[in-house]
Amino acid sequence: MPRPQRAFRTQALILKRRDFGEADRMLTILTPSHGKIEVVAHGARKLTSSKTGHVELFTCADMLIHNGRNFGIVAQAEMVTPYQPLREDLQRGAYANYVAELADRFSTLDEPDDSSLFTLLSETFERLSIVDDPRLAIRYYEIRLLDVAGFRPELNECVFGREAIEPEDQFFSYAEGGVVCPRHANQSVRLTRVSLNALKILRHLQRSSYAHIAALTIDAPLHNEVERILLGYITYQLERKLQSIDFIKRIRSI
Amino acid sequence: MSKAIPEPVTNLIEAFSRLPGIGPKTASRLTYYLLRTPDDITLQLADALRDLKAETRFCSVCYNITVDDPCAICSDAQRDAETIAVVEEPLDVLALERTGVYQGRYHVLHGAISPVNGIGPDELKIRELVQRVVQEHILEVIIATNPGLEGDATAMYIQRELTGKGVKLTRLARGLPVGSDIEYADSVTVTRALQGRSEM
Numbered sequence: 155m156p157r158p159q160r161a162f163r164t165q166a167l168i169l170k171r172r173d174f175g176e177a178d179r180m181l182t183i184l185t186p187s188h189g190k191i192e193v194v195a196h197g198a199r200k201l202t203s204s205k206t207g208h209v210e211l212f213t214c215a216d217m218l219i220h221n222g223r224n225f226g227i228v229a230q231a232e233m234v235t236p237y238q239p240l241r242e243d244l245q246r247g248a249y250a251n252y253v254a255e256l257a258d259r260f261s262t263l264d265e266p267d268d269s270s271l272f273t274l275l276s277e278t279f280e281r282l283s284i285v286d287d288p289r290l291a292i293r294y295y296e297i298r299l300l301d302v303a304g305f306r307p308e309l310n311e312c313v314f315g316r317e318a319i320e321p322e323d324q325f326f327s328y329a330e331g332g333v334v335c336p337r338h339a340n341q342s343v344r345l346t347r348v349s350l351n352a353l354k355i356l357r358h359l360q361r362s363s364y365a366h367i368a369a370l371t372i373d374a375p376l377h378n379e380v381e382r383i384l385l386g387y388i389t390y391q392l393e394r395k396l397q398s399i400d401f402i403k404r405i406r407s408i
Numbered sequence: 409m410s411k412a413i414p415e416p417v418t419n420l421i422e423a424f425s426r427l428p429g430i431g432p433k434t435a436s437r438l439t440y441y442l443l444r445t446p447d448d449i450t451l452q453l454a455d456a457l458r459d460l461k462a463e464t465r466f467c468s469v470c471y472n473i474t475v476d477d478p479c480a481i482c483s484d485a486q487r488d489a490e491t492i493a494v495v496e497e498p499l500d501v502l503a504l505e506r507t508g509v510y511q512g513r514y515h516v517l518h519g520a521i522s523p524v525n526g527i528g529p530d531e532l533k534i535r536e537l538v539q540r541v542v543q544e545h546i547l548e549v550i551i552a553t554n555p556g557l558e559g560d561a562t563a564m565y566i567q568r569e570l571t572g573k574g575v576k577l578t579r580l581a582r583g584l585p586v587g588s589d590i591e592y593a594d595s596v597t598v599t600r601a602l603q604g605r606s607e608m
Contacts (some may be wrong), residue, residue: 206594211557
């Protein structure tokens with residue numbers, strides 16, 4: 155039997171952290187190959203620890219992790235990408251909280267990953283650090299995350315009749331995970347209306363690259379509709395309200 | 409838990425296990441240690457636990473933990489009443505007091521904004537801070553939250569709330585700690601240290 159690996163080196167995005175023991179920090183990190191894992195950074199709350207500052211939230215660090223009994227132990231850590239604007243701008247920071255919360259909720263601990271979630275999250279942190287209006291980057295992230303997590307919504311045919319969608323206003327079913335045409339609307343409960351334009355945007359988000367999406371200009375009411383449908387679908391799949399949403403709304407209203 | 413363990417013992421083990429950093433093994437060890445110690449020590453502990461909640465309260469001015477309201481710092485006429493240092497936790501007050509340099513007063517937020525953990529501005533004493541600044545004619549608010557993402561977000565939020573209220577806002581300097589090695593410092597800290605360098 156091959157001996158289990160005692161230590162491994164990995165890139166890690168830090169999703170969550172909490173104080174642990176006297177001066178330690180428990181980190182929830184997302185790695186390209188080991189998926190989401192919990193690791194402890196000993197002494198990371200001390201001012202002079204060599205790990206302090208390298209294990210900050212929403213940064214990418216290069217870590218050497220020893221396999222401990224219950225969770226990994228961070229032996230070395232060096233920050234690679236700080237995503238500094240996320241710390242200097244309240245709105246960007248609030249959105250970073252949201253994307254990290256989604257990545258955390260849609261992933262399972264200790265389940266090896268094919269690095270798609272890691273890549274998606276690091277690209278999203280990068281985009282949030284650069285773009286002026288982060289909302290499109292967030293919509294793109296939401297729809298890609300649903301793909302990665304296996305909840306890709308059906309946007310091209312009616313989830314009941316399987317017929318192609320006609321160019322008219324439709325419905326969206328959170329439970330069935332896709333569009334319902336007006337003819338089948340009476341077969342499902344919990345439907346929400348989706349305008350033809352919102353549906354077009356959703357499809358565009360699903361099939362295009364980010365470069366194409368970034369070039370879009372969407373007026374506010376249409377964007378709000380797309381946001382409402384995606385958020386409704388995500389909340390339905392997670393079966394829980396997202397904690398970071400309230401803060402985003404709060405900052406928008408100031 | 410096993411039926412071989414009497415209920416009062418189980419109860420205490422479970423109570424200890426709820427404390428941060430204490431697992432079931434440590435909880436059992438502490439419980440059996442207390443069983444062996446003389447009565448006066450366990451009774452002292454029990455009294456201390458009861459008094460902890462019964463005799464302390466929040467200071468109605470700064471929200472630090474205190475026995476008398478307002479707390480010793482807020483009622484000290486010698487201290488500068490026009491400067492407030494905003495900290496996350498009561499223990500941070502002690503850290504600033506240990507320096508012996510700071511002569512102003514405090515405001516304890518009892519946490520930092522952390523949307524991922526469901527802690528928003530309403531869970532903290534931010535509204536109370538804004539009220540205090542307006543009512544007490546404060547000249548300077550020193551934001552002394554922790555230099556991490558949550559502390560930064562809290563600082564920026566407070567900045568938004570206090571802008572235009574005619575108060576000077578400052579933030580504790582960030583950079584290299586005494587006794588550390590530049591070699592091991594992260595790029596953000598070194599950048600801050602460079603930006604905040606001072607002439608010799």
